[in-house]
Amino acid sequence: IDYTGTEPSSPCNKCLNVSWDSTAPCNCTINFTLEHSFESNVFMYYGLSNFYQNHRRYVKSRDDSQLNGDNSSLLNPSKECEPYRTNEDKPIAPCGAIANSMFNDTLELFRIENNTRTRITLVKKGIAWWTDKNVKFRNPTGDGNNLTALFQGTTKPVNWPKPVYLLDSEPDNNGFINEDFIVWMRTAALPTFRKLYRLIERKDNLQPTLQAGRYSLDITYNYPVHSFDGRKRMILSTISWMGGKNPFLGIAYITVGSICFFLGVVLLIIHHKYGNRNTSADIPN
Secondary structure, X not given: OEXXXXXXXXXXXXXXXXXXXXXXXXEEEEEEEEOOOEOOOEEEEEEEXXXXXXXXXXXXXXXXXXXXXXXXXXXXXXXXXOOOOEEXXXXXOOOOHHHHOOOOOEEEEEEEEOOEXXXXXXXXXXXXXXXXXXXXXXXXXXXXXXXXXXXXXXXXXXXXXXXHHHOOOOHHHOHHHOHHHHHHHOOOOOOOEEEEEEEEOOOOOOOOOEOOEEEEEEEEEOOOOHHHOOEEEEEEEEEEOOEEOOHHHHHHHHHHHHHHHHHHHHHHHHHHHHOOOOOOOOOOO
């Protein structure tokens, strides 16, 4: 579901020119229909296009020691984070261009039945890699129940509306270990990518997770992409016993296999035509 809003008829067109420093959030709703039921667990992604997270300076613009909870790096971030290292003479936590551009739209899903909207429960935990959540990212050492004190002396990234210790109300999903933040910090290799946003867990084995029918997507539109001709979309996906749908590997295997087959035929013809030729010269006595 593309909700960029570039089309004049789109409900999100009114939010197209939202900026980082907009005070009031812009809200829009897009209605859509699922033609088929989703039987197993459903994964909700957000997708971005024309966003180059693979730029070398962008990829390097972070401080892994700071993200791992090192107190000295918290107050003295790496110079790799420039120009997002300090703001108003205070160190930025988390520093760097990757963190500064974190995706911050809010997506909510509703099922419409008999003109009544029922909220779909979206699970925000379990979306990050285990190694990222438990090894690479750590809050600063100290009183884990008082993140405000732990991040005292730092300031929020320039484009963030609130500091890192207010990302979530739950202590085990706040600060540097917030899973939305962790997912964003794992940079994408291509300019068109998607990242896991929420999980929709199956509760009843006798009922599909998402039944076919009408749905609505409520969007709090905070993330500007129009200035660089980007696109935003929401993706619903599921898996079967064979895993998820990813056409890239299939296309890659078929392409490489076809090239190998063609080269094999060419080499077979060359071997058949020239392989039995006697190239040794007779040496006269």
